[in-house]
Amino acid sequence: MSKIPITRPWLGEQEAEAARCAILSGWVAQGPRVADFEQLFAQRVGAKWAVAVSSCTTGLHLALVAAGIGQGEGGRDQEVIVPSLSFIATANSVVHAGATPVFADVTEQSQNLSVDSVAAAITSATRAVIVAHQVGEPADLDALGELCKQHGLLLIEDAACAIGSTYRARPIGGHGNPCIFSFHPRKILTTGEGGMVVCDDEQFACRLRRLRNHAMSVSASERAAGRAARVTYDEVGFNFRMTDIQAAVGIVQLDKLDVMLGRRREQARRYNDALSRLDLPLQLPPSPSFGETNYQSYTLKLAPALAASRDAIVAQLQSKGVGAIGGIVASHLELAYGRRTHSSLPHTVNWASSALMLPIYHEMTDTQQDRVAAELGDVLKRTVSGASSRSTSSA
Numbered sequence: 161m162s163k164i165p166i167t168r169p170w171l172g173e174q175e176a177e178a179a180r181c182a183i184l185s186g187w188v189a190q191g192p193r194v195a196d197f198e199q200l201f202a203q204r205v206g207a208k209w210a211v212a213v214s215s216c217t218t219g220l221h222l223a224l225v226a227a228g229i230g231q232g233e234g235g236r237d238q239e240v241i242v243p244s245l246s247f248i249a250t251a252n253s254v255v256h257a258g259a260t261p262v263f264a265d266v267t268e269q270s271q272n273l274s275v276d277s278v279a280a281a282i283t284s285a286t287r288a289v290i291v292a293h294q295v296g297e298p299a300d301l302d303a304l305g306e307l308c309k310q311h312g313l314l315l316i317e318d319a320a321c322a323i324g325s326t327y328r329a330r331p332i333g334g335h336g337n338p339c340i341f342s343f344h345p346r347k348i349l350t351t352g353e354g355g356m357v358v359c360d361d362e363q364f365a366c367r368l369r370r371l372r373n374h375a376m377s378v379s380a381s382e383r384a385a386g387r388a389a390r391v392t393y394d395e396v397g398f399n400f401r402m403t404d405i406q407a408a409v410g411i412v413q414l415d416k417l418d419v420m421l422g423r424r425r426e427q428a429r430r431y432n433d434a435l436s437r438l439d440l441p442l443q444l445p446p447s448p449s450f451g452e453t454n455y456q457s458y459t460l461k462l463a464p465a466l467a468a469s470r471d472a473i474v475a476q477l478q479s480k481g482v483g484a485i486g487g488i489v490a491s492h493l494e495l496a497y498g499r500r501t502h503s504s505l506p507h508t509v510n511w512a513s514s515a516l517m518l519p520i521y522h523e524m525t526d527t528q529q530d531r532v533a534a535e536l537g538d539v540l541k542r543t544v545s546g547a548s549s550r551s552t553s554s555a
């Protein structure tokens with residue numbers, strides 16, 4: 161039987177043609193297509209400025225550097241509060257900037273940060289909070305924004321997964337905080353690799369533009385136009401640029417975004433309907449009252465009775481050709497962060513061990529979805545009855 165992957169980007173002739181045009185134009189590094197993509201992107205998410213970068217990870221890193229967050233005076237560490245339950249890059253970006261990530265917990269109901277846990281993690285060394293809109297589900301920005309304001313902290317949004325999601329009827333990216341998107345193929349809109357930092361502060365945007373290009377005093381286009389007599393470098397910058405080939409693909413993808421979002425939400429409803437009919441101990445993806453998710457991933461949370469068998473459930477689904485995977489990692493338990501088993505992040509640990517992601521992608525058919533739901537139903541029913549017969553025989 162054919163295998164159903166966890167995801168698959170929706171790319172076609174239009175993207176191929178756009179890439180071809182960029183290549184044949186002779187300008188393949190950051191250039192006019194990147195500038196166009198930035199403008200269209202800012203418009204789409206309702207931000208004043210957009211700065212394209214090589215990935216979401218480098219975008220997060222760059223935003224921290226541009227905000228002056230890193231090593232404090234006298235080498236004192238500056239702290240940035242991040243969710244442990246996130247792709248590892250969220251925490252890594254803080255380390256790249258020279259600051260220290262401090263892990264906060266998520267809530268029982270959602271994979272997004274708990275405001276109480278963030279409040280408890282604030283110290284005199286805290287400079288910023290990075291909130292992730294996990295799997296595209298919007299986080300409660302007002303509550304976190306209020307907390308950050310009280311403590312004079314910068315709120316940065318990791319919107320790697322959240323293109324097209326909304327919070328209080330505005331797209332993610334349009335709430336005034338530095339907000340960073342990913343265009344990796346695992347997300348909804350892809351340029352192969354790539355990222356975008358959006359913000360409303362012109363000075364901040366200028367600093368991002370300069371820093372991504374070696375902190376060079378002039379842009380490549382000014383240079384090419386012969387308008388740069390002398391180039392200066394006032395600080396140490398980076399090469400975090402996006403190519404014009406990627407931007408050309410991004411422009412086409414942006415045009416398809418609303419169609420992609422519509423299809424995702426339709427697919428999520430189909431899964432919700434099929435899985436709620438199964439009457440099994442699992443939690444469907446939350447749909448918060450304050451916003452709309454884009455269903456970048458479709459994540460289920462297994463009840464404790466099933467969670468112990470999560471990895472076995474994933475293995476059985478994979479053996480049936482269903483590319484299900486476990487959920488997001490608890491970064492604080494990875495060796496890179498010293499396996500801090502002493503840390504008390506109960507909801508993070510719980511989500512990391514009981515979440516299950518099902519395949520979802522634009523070209524996935526209704527028939528494929530029904531097959532995934534049916535296989536999942538079979539596997540879970542067998543797991544539930546296996547667990548209860550074990551407990552009966554041991555009684």
Ligand SMILES: *Cc1c(COP(=O)(O)O)cnc(C)c1O
Pocket residue numbers: 215216217218246247249250292294318320321341342343344354355
């Ligand atoms: C994918 C992802 C990233 C990293 O994105 P890249 O573009 O691959 O660097 C960061 N944060 C979260 C929450 C992600 O899901």
